[in-house]
Amino acid sequence: xxxxxGQVQVLDPIGLHARPASQIVKLVxxxxxxxxxxxxxxxxxxxxxxxxxxxxxxSTGETLTVEVPTQDQxxxxxxxxxIQHFLKGE
Amino acid sequence: xxxxxxxILKGLGVGLVSAVGDVLVIKQxxxxxxWTKSTKTKEQELTELRSAIDFVxxxxxxxxxxxxGTSAEIFEALKMLLEDEELFDVATANIEDGWSAAAAIGKAxxxxxxxxxxxxxxxxxxxxxxxxxxxxxxxxxxxxxxxSIPATGRIVLVGEDFSPADTAQFTDAVVGVITYKGGPTSxxxxxxxxxxxxxxxxxxxxxxxxxxxxxxxDPVGDRVVVSDxxxxxxxxxxxxxxxxxPLIPVRANIGSLEDxxxxxxxxxxxxxxxxxxxxxxxxxxxxxxxxxxxxxTEILKxxxxxxxxxxxxxxxxxxxxxxxxxxxxxxxxxxxxxxxxIADHRGFIESQLKAIEQARAASxxxxxxxxxxxxxxxxxxxxxxxxxxxxKYKVGIMVETPSIALIVDxxxxxxxxxxxxxxxxxxxxxxxxxxxxxxxxxxxHWQPALIKSLARIASGASSAGITSGVCGESASDPAFAxxxxxxxxxxxxxxxxxxxxxHNALSSLSLSDAKEIANEVLKQTTAEAAKATALSEIAKR
Numbered sequence: 077x078x079x080x081x082g083q084v085q086v087l088d089p090i091g092l093h094a095r096p097a098s099q100i101v102k103l104v105x106x107x108x109x110x111x112x113x114x115x116x117x118x119x120x121x122x123x124x125x126x127x128x129x130x131x132x133x134x135s136t137g138e139t140l141t142v143e144v145p146t147q148d149q150x151x152x153x154x155x156x157x158x159i160q161h162f163l164k165g166e
Numbered sequence: 167x168x169x170x171x172x173x174i175l176k177g178l179g180v181g182l183v184s185a186v187g188d189v190l191v192i193k194q195x196x197x198x199x200x201w202t203k204s205t206k207t208k209e210q211e212l213t214e215l216r217s218a219i220d221f222v223x224x225x226x227x228x229x230x231x232x233x234x235g236t237s238a239e240i241f242e243a244l245k246m247l248l249e250d251e252e253l254f255d256v257a258t259a260n261i262e263d264g265w266s267a268a269a270a271i272g273k274a275x276x277x278x279x280x281x282x283x284x285x286x287x288x289x290x291x292x293x294x295x296x297x298x299x300x301x302x303x304x305x306x307x308x309x310x311x312x313x314s315i316p317a318t319g320r321i322v323l324v325g326e327d328f329s330p331a332d333t334a335q336f337t338d339a340v341v342g343v344i345t346y347k348g349g350p351t352s353x354x355x356x357x358x359x360x361x362x363x364x365x366x367x368x369x370x371x372x373x374x375x376x377x378x379x380x381x382x383x384d385p386v387g388d389r390v391v392v393s394d395x396x397x398x399x400x401x402x403x404x405x406x407x408x409x410x411x412p413l414i415p416v417r418a419n420i421g422s423l424e425d426x427x428x429x430x431x432x433x434x435x436x437x438x439x440x441x442x443x444x445x446x447x448x449x450x451x452x453x454x455x456x457x458x459x460x461x462x463t464e465i466l467k468x469x470x471x472x473x474x475x476x477x478x479x480x481x482x483x484x485x486x487x488x489x490x491x492x493x494x495x496x497x498x499x500x501x502x503x504x505x506x507x508i509a510d511h512r513g514f515i516e517s518q519l520k521a522i523e524q525a526r527a528a529s530x531x532x533x534x535x536x537x538x539x540x541x542x543x544x545x546x547x548x549x550x551x552x553x554x555x556x557x558k559y560k561v562g563i564m565v566e567t568p569s570i571a572l573i574v575d576x577x578x579x580x581x582x583x584x585x586x587x588x589x590x591x592x593x594x595x596x597x598x599x600x601x602x603x604x605x606x607x608x609x610x611h612w613q614p615a616l617i618k619s620l621a622r623i624a625s626g627a628s629s630a631g632i633t634s635g636v637c638g639e640s641a642s643d644p645a646f647a648x649x650x651x652x653x654x655x656x657x658x659x660x661x662x663x664x665x666x667x668x669h670n671a672l673s674s675l676s677l678s679d680a681k682e683i684a685n686e687v688l689k690q691t692t693a694e695a696a697k698a699t700a701l702s703e704i705a706k707r
Binding site: 093094095097098101102122124125126127128130131133 | 239242243246247250251252253278281282285288291
């Protein structure tokens, strides 16, 4: 199955820490999709696991790729936009 | 073996409240079983693991609901980590490899901790995460951990000693606390006193108690009685105030705006110790002068009528201020703490003194300032010169080190007052770490060497023409406050919950009575005899 990719930037001053990670997990679980997240060119982590995402040790300013296994562009855009929102550190 | 009915277990009483309740033994020291290979089926191990995780998860929900606000968010985040699917997958793989449920989760958490390690952002999380792992393992092993204190009933908690994390979970059902170790200045004792929970600490025989035993916690009698008869409780001396005013002023100890407001509801005459650390320990960056002035002004305005003694920052590498560079030390209580910070952070202490001066002017209150951890007359002079160049307050120092206790008579013309911190003075006098629960008995304020030191400080201050006060925990003990007045100490500062008791005690007799009592107490050679003498002498008056 093909998937839709999008990019997000980590703006949170403490990077991808527990709070945004758990917000992402919640969203991913609700979507029921096996969404992956990571640095382009490196191994991705399952976005249903806060621990896996935290283990990537992503710092503020980094750009990440989100991979949503769907062909529904609207759905994918919505999810990626939400994830970007969680990474704003507000 | 359960304790025999009627048995009497000796310890050190905390506070004046007694209570009957059912023992709940908290085995926080019981080690978790070593990790082993499984002797059950994989399905059984998985079921055990799932149910233990669900149990701990449920406890986190309860704690979150009780705490609310920001704390609820923290519990929510912890729960998310505990219920992480990948964590469960790794643990499942460990069970597949033949490990028991406890070992499987322990190893999985270790693996993730290692992945998260080395990043300061996650350090606290890793500690929390390991704590969760222990709680799950304890649940599997059937060991009660302190998280599960019932919310109803009349419970007497029994354990080695309780940490701040433990006492934060005390429910309203906790009517009494008994610790095998820990002294009268332990964290447990301070919390129980402030919450009026009946407590007996340093009670080694309490190891004979079992959950379900009904006991009377009798702090006034320095004992626990295995009995449900409340009438056996030792009557505290009923101090009947006969004088309008106490022999010496009774002030209150505060550390925050809430404390200041609560203290102003008591009969406290001003504040004898305003701990300023709280304003800084939680700040990531140094608060501006304006911010400090605003905080201090609000607190000064709310404090009870009378002078307010403000202590400059008392931090050390064991309670570091985030925005000051405070490297870890081998021995923090003997290290760079309190006024010693001035060597590297003069600007910060000056800004604190400036802020206190501006707040003094803005609030119109009588303010005294003092520095903690002064060891020599030279340091006292250094602080005094600095403070007087900045503000129009009375200037004094804390007496906590034996070195300064010996030369209070040489401080005339340097400071206006001294205030004795008996908790730290005991720690340094007896070379007994306050944090070591096994040394509690040495930190008993009835120890003759401490009382002799206090007598020397009082007479040294009087000959130097400066005033002396006591602001340690000992001043919250009404009978001890009488002895302090008799020794020539000129004011006491108590926890706000004890102000009324101490006020009554000091209004119940004459200064000549107090002096006679103090003289009898000074003749005693053990802490037990000193206390017994004070109580029987007071009862005679």
